[in-house]
Amino acid sequence: MIRLFHISDVHYGLEDKAALEWVADCVARERPDAVAITGDLTMRARHREFAAAAEWIRRLGVPVTVEVGNHDLPYFNLAERFLDPYRRYRWLQGAVNHGIALPGFAIVPLKTTARAQLRLNWSKGRVGPSSLAACLAAIDALPPGIRALVACHHPLVETGTRGKALTRGGTRALAALAQRRVLAVLSGHVHDAFDIQHPTEHGPVRMIGAGTLSQRLRATPAGFNELIIDDSGLRVRLRHKAEDDFAS
Incomplete structure (x- = not known):
């Protein structure tokens, strides 16, 4: 069995400090195999954020992967945004994202x-041809029998949440992913969790979204997804801080 915590939209700069401490405590007590963070680590991509x-990710003490969100691109420095928009994110990725190896x-x-x-x-999503090609090539290069969890920031299509992704190229990307060994597509951005099967011309693709650990709440309280992968497949448990507080 593999257990993965799926987190998104931390938004340092407008983070929910109590929620972040709760997640860190959950990781310390339960020791998941890894944590996957699907973007928007920051609010305005400031260096201090x-x-x-x-610093928070290092405290978790388990393997972590991070993806880039729209809030992780420079907001005030337009020159950097156009010339080297992922420089600050690459620093974060190099500091905390050392890859994970799970069976x-x-x-x-x-x-x-x-x-x-x-x-x-x-701020809305876009899957460009080169981004999709890189993702598909990485999936195709996996050893036989290894399935992919695709991690991105924006939901590739709308999922019925209050927030909208409006991702251009998402429908095309889902159709291509449906032809490969993809267990699910993990994302965030809309600040509410979801778990749906989306139909494509090549079959359905499972889309799983995590909520937020920031003060920017929408329809649901701060939380994250707990993913369990075993011989029976992939199960998702939605974890909310408010429920844990009530149970204690």
Whole structure:
């Protein structure tokens, strides 16, 4: 059995400190095999926000993977946003993301952010041809019998949550992923959890979204997903701090 904590949208700069302490305590007590964070570690991609996020991740003491979210691209420094938008994220990734090795599956990234788009709201998702090609190549290179958990920030299609992803190229990406050994697509961005099977022309793809650990709540309280992978498949348990507080 493999247990994975799926976290998203921490938003350091507007983080929920009590929720982050709760998650750190859960990790310390339960010792999951790994933690996957699907973007928006920061609020405005400030250096101090990345530094605080890195310090918290190091405290967890288990293997961690991190993906980039739209809030992790420079917000005020437009020159950096256009010339080297992922520099600060790469620092964080190098500081905390050393890869994980778990039997039977691999976490494969799919970039859904963009430095700029041909629309006013650049926070929404986009799967460009090169990003999709890189993800598919990584899946195709996996050893026989290894299945992929694809990790991205934006849901590839709408999932019925209050927040919208409006991801361009997401439908095309899901159709391509349906033709490969993909166990599920993990994401965040909308700040509410979901777990759905989305149909494509090549069959369904499971999409799993984590909520938020920030003060920017929408329909549900702060929480994360606990993923259990065993011979029976993949099970998801939604964990909310408010429920743990009530139980204690």
